[in-house]
Amino acid sequence: MKLIASLTSPFARKVRVVLAEKHIECELVVDIPWNEDSHVPDYNPLGKIPVLLLDDGTALFDSRVIVEYLDNVSPVGRMFPQDAHSRILVKRWEALADGICDAAAAIFIEKKRAQDQQNPEWIIRQEGKIFRGLETLAEYLGEKPWCMETGFSLADIAVGCALGYLDLRFAEKIKWREGYPNLARLATKLSSRASFNSTEPPV
Ligand SMILES: N[C@@H](CCC(=O)N[C@@H](CS)C(=O)NCC(=O)O)C(=O)O
Missing domain, CATH: 3.40.30.10 (Glutaredoxin)
Structure with missing residues (x-):
């Protein structure tokens, strides 16, 4: 493979x-x-x-x-809970986290164009998706230790990768840790896992 x-x-x-x-x-x-x-x-x-x-x-x-x-x-480290409702909630977390990445990547690509070819309204529209997305992630997480009540899952991985991507591309502009301490706590916990550590994007 x-x-x-x-x-x-x-x-x-x-x-x-x-x-x-x-x-x-x-x-x-x-x-x-x-x-x-x-x-x-x-x-x-x-x-x-x-x-x-x-x-x-x-x-x-x-x-x-x-x-x-x-x-x-492989049955090792199951990524989805068994019951259908919890499973679909994991997929919703993933869709939201991936959507934040889509918007962030779109801005990154747009900003590579010459200044006079960039569309500021379109960038603002993408930023709206990121800011609303972050707010919703934080609201869904609340004070829970992991995204899902059922424990560590793909939802945490998807959120951790999205937050890591914001750090990679927009560390100066999007200070999500300041606005959302619960997301910061989750990201810190994830960064201590070997899986996250070994896949840290190069700066
Ligand atoms: N929904 C896709 C998104 C994949 C995606 O957008 N990948 C980017 C890299 S971060 C890409 O390959 N972009 C090249 C292109 O859009 O032409 C997935 O989850 O795999």
């Missing part, structure tokens, strides 16, 4: 953390989809990472499909 990923993608990090938590061996192939010579479109017509290449040649994308597949590969 091979994971095609970059070292900074929060979606790829989510998959890498899941692999580490479940102790699944997987070769990492670094491929930056923005590079001219990227092979990502050969495996994912959408040209996005992560892509998981199975030994029989099947290419799986996107990250939500991959983590669900991995959770079925």
Whole structure:
């Protein structure tokens, strides 16, 4: 099995953390989809990472499909609670955390354009998604030790990867730790796990 990923993608990090938590061996192939010579479109017509290449040649994308597949590969470190309602709540946490990453990545890409080609209204619209998203994550978390009452799950991983991505791209602009101490507590706890430590994005 091979994971095609970059070292900074929060979606790829989510998959890498899941692999580490479940102790699944997987070769990492670094491929930056923005590079001219990227092979990502050969495996994912959408040209996005992560892509998981199975030994029989099947290419799986996107990250939500991959983590669900991995959770079925091994019973170690279950990522989803058993009952249907809790399971769908984990998926909602994941959708919200991933959505924050989508908006943050969109701003990052827009800001790479020449200043006079950037669309400030569109950036503000994406920022709104991030700020409302953070507020909702904090509200859902409350004083619980983990996102789900049932304990550590994919929800915590998705949130940890989203917060880590905000630190990577917008540490100066988005001071989420100051506004949301409960999210800060969760992030600190996650950073002490080997899975998060070993997938820390390079600055
Ligand atoms: N929903 C997708 C999002 C993947 C995604 O947006 N990946 C980014 C890297 S962070 C990418 O490959 N972008 C290249 C592009 O949009 O062309 C997932 O969860 O896998």
